[in-house]
Amino acid sequence: MSGMNSLERVVAAIKLEKPDRVPVTPLSISRSLRVLGYNTAECLYDPEKMAKAKVAASTKFDDDSCVAGTDLFVESECMGSKVTVYEHTPVVTDYFMKEKSDINKLRVPDPKTDGRMPFVCKEIEWIKKMIGDTRVVVPVTGGPVTQASQLFGPEQLLIEMVLDPEWVHKLLRVCTDASLAYWDALIKAGAHAIVLLEPFSCNTILSPQQYAEFTAPYCKEIFDFSWSKGVVGVNHICADTSLIWDQMSSIGALCLQLDHVVDLSETKKQVGKRICISGNVHPIDYMLYGTPESVYWKCRETIEKAAPGSGFILGSGCDLNPNTPEENIFAMIQAGKDATYNDDLSITFVKDSFPKPVN
């Protein structure tokens, strides 16, 4: 089964079949742009430049994916929240809704014309023109609850989840419709998979009951829609998710992308037989501050926890810091290349590319 290209390798992992070796997709966004000396701010409205830098990075590092887009504020920005563009990322700096009645002013965006949606779609088209179907082209988007937090403010939203849940459902309806419109456009532009970034729904913030009530039904609609078009939905939640893996695996996404705070051997035990898991090397402690040796062996440890049986994609727990040393990214990719699958879906490391770090 050698000679798979990146797309085939990732698809095999997602279908819980046998890839040639462990696929690797570090979540590299602003870090990728630096490969051509750019920052996010100067590429945000230039999809060609953005695409060229992303392709240059995934080619240089031999990453199995190429990530389109930069952040999870695109939808809420389109619906009226103000965004300030910092050097490495845009951030919402003024929420659109000042009071609950402002919900009546919300409009579902048109991805052809509104905000940065057409720019991300164009970026995907450029990436596809350059690399075709050789690597997974995967845009990042904001989940409905995360969008709602960026339209009304996180604290206010959380308070209303207790005091006025019916109103929160109305707001989530609009956010979900915004996602559906945007995902439709991203799929038409050529995305192979789409990441739903839903950090606001982690267990550090929401209870499992709140996830079931406010997150799961809306995300399910979005994941079911994308799969009806043959596009894989990736369910990404940063921070702690240990109380909701079962729910996260039951709403139509085909891959869970998890953060460094969770133990992937536990995730694998609970849900690994029915969904692909991606993660979860610490983007700061290892990827930014580690050495190639420490990164490589941490990746090997992660692979041993979650790769046997297939259904695993090695990655970073969250997006890479723009200052992440390139040696550390190469070391991560190398760990995946060294981990080959046997016919019984066990793993053999064909070599030790780096010596074990001395503690």
Add this chain to the structure above:
Amino acid sequence: MDENAYLNKIREAILSLSIPGTEAATKEALAAGVDPLEIVKHGLAAGLTDVGDKWLKKEMFISHVLVAAKALKAGQDIVEEKLAGKERDYVATLVIGTPKGDLHDIGKNLVSMMMRAGGFKVYDLGVDVEPQAFIDKAKAVNADIIGMSLIMSICLNKMEEVCELARTEGLKAKIIIGGPATSSKVASQIGADAYGGFDAPTGVKTAKQMLGLS
């Protein structure tokens, strides 16, 4: 009812996340002659600390903490005028904010609330704070602790600047960092004194331990 029964009623109202219940229990305690400072410390703040303990055990979550804080505020508004001129006895002074470039304030706000409930005098500088502003405020109020909360790792360098400035200017305040983009490794890397964890109650515990208060 003795004084403790009135105070417990306030605590329970906060723990059950009832804003009207907290208002009623606070008025009742005041009418019965309970000291307003006691109401704040052993009724309202104690109730929020109870909620924080449940949060640590994952029996309650941030929504519940925020509604409890709203109930506490409603109670505090009622005792406010009776408190005029009376200062709480604070255990220590904290200056807190998110570093320049990071505008996520929910974690920082929760730490502020829980620190206040834990008896700290809190100066909250808000979000997007310049490194020098942390130092200047800490000097001006003779702070025991500077707290910084970070979600976006791209702002780590600004956190590091605060640590460097604190060292070069010989600040007595200890620096605690917390939030998703931090860790004990980050703390040692940038020269902070401690990592206060992912959640606010752990932050309060860390601060108290550092100052020998627990």
